[in-house]
Amino acid sequence: MSTAAATRRGIPDASVARLPGYLRALTALADAGIASVSSEELAGAAGVSSAMLRKDLSHLGSYGVRGVGYDVERLASEIAAALGLTQDWPVAIVGMGNLGRALAAYRGFAERGFRVIALLDRDPRVVGEEVSGRVVRPMTDLATLVRDEGLSVGVIATASDGAQDACDALVAAGIRSVLNFAPVLLSVPEDVAVRTVDLSTELQILAFHGQRNAVAEAVAP
Amino acid sequence: MSTAAATRRGIPDASVARLPGYLRALTALADAGIASVSSEELAGAAGVSSAMLRKDLSHLGSYGVRGVGYDVERLASEIAAALGLTQDWPVAIVGMGNLGRALAAYRGFAERGFRVIALLDRDPRVVGEEVSGRVVRPMTDLATLVRDEGLSVGVIATASDGAQDACDALVAAGIRSVLNFAPVLLSVPEDVAVRTVDLSTELQILAFHGQRNAVAEAVAP
């Protein structure tokens, strides 16, 4: 089975979700001038078990050397290829409230190869304003951005009540990948991928664990 | 087995991670004046299957009525109790860069019952500055905040290279729950819960799915 075939069919979702972590660890190793790494070391750097790391990598192909380990650069580029990072994924951020502005100023996107090519807002009073060196554009520009600039990822940073509208506009313009920061369930056609990041959800999960700790401590202090 | 006992032992992690979604849907229903809901309806509103919803709820106890459904208010408060939201979880945000300021201005925390009681930064030039109506405090205030104000959750919004230091300071002050926005693996004692939200990771996962779609389309257009 060719690498491309392996990539095409099922890499398990759980595995895909960990690949960015491996890539991050490999990049750090490369920056530190380390050329080769064992599964044990890389797993430690990524916070997983070595068995899981090897199983995950086995879905991509066989890029290690038995008795030695992995070539850092090589493995990094194989993972990047599996994730589809060899191509460009231009990003637009919709909603120029506090969060949208913070995201617009965030340098991490560019560092990991995601170009933010547009900032948008539905409010005519915000459109035309300059944010982080870019002019905010109206939602009606979406179709053009997709057609002429290859826009392919939308980030929703609107308030909750505008999120579904923003999403519908992105989908209508042809975007298939949405990163949503609004605490709502977005409804989309099934060929559109949505990932929602909700701060309150994260805090509530932490509250659960905090509570659990407190109880465990009371039982066995 | 009592409810408290059920809560104490294992609610599966996957189940815990969905409870906030149910709570959000229930709150929306309550706001819309709806008093009773079936598993089918609630599951739809939360984006899961009805079987999964019922299984998840069965871990909390038996709060539905056969042939009828669930009382919206009642179920919401049982879920809140299971998550530990009956108690207060005061939050501090560490790092007053772009993201920290956006989080400081975010209203969603308060809406879901998390009080932000302090903003901190390690940079003396930022300490003392006013952000969203609060004076930024130095890291050395952490111990006092934990002791006197019950601070229990730390949000790390620093740059990557300051994140582990910030985390160590939080842990040293006695905090057991950390929400991390820096793209690094934090190392903590095992009784500390960390959840990391990394925007680039999310985008990379979306890139994978986008690529997959593109391939699928090429194969079967």
Added chain:
DNA sequence: GCGTGTGAAAATCTTCACAGCG
């Protein structure tokens, strides 16, 4: 010899399908 790659086993999570209760 050493560390990868991988079948097989174990654990976890999701779906099915229906008994049971209001």
Added chain:
DNA sequence: CGCTGTGAAGATTTTCACACGC
């Protein structure tokens, strides 16, 4: 009768443990 709660089946994910190849 209708919908919940739940054992059992099925799917997925993780861990184990060792054969294999440099």
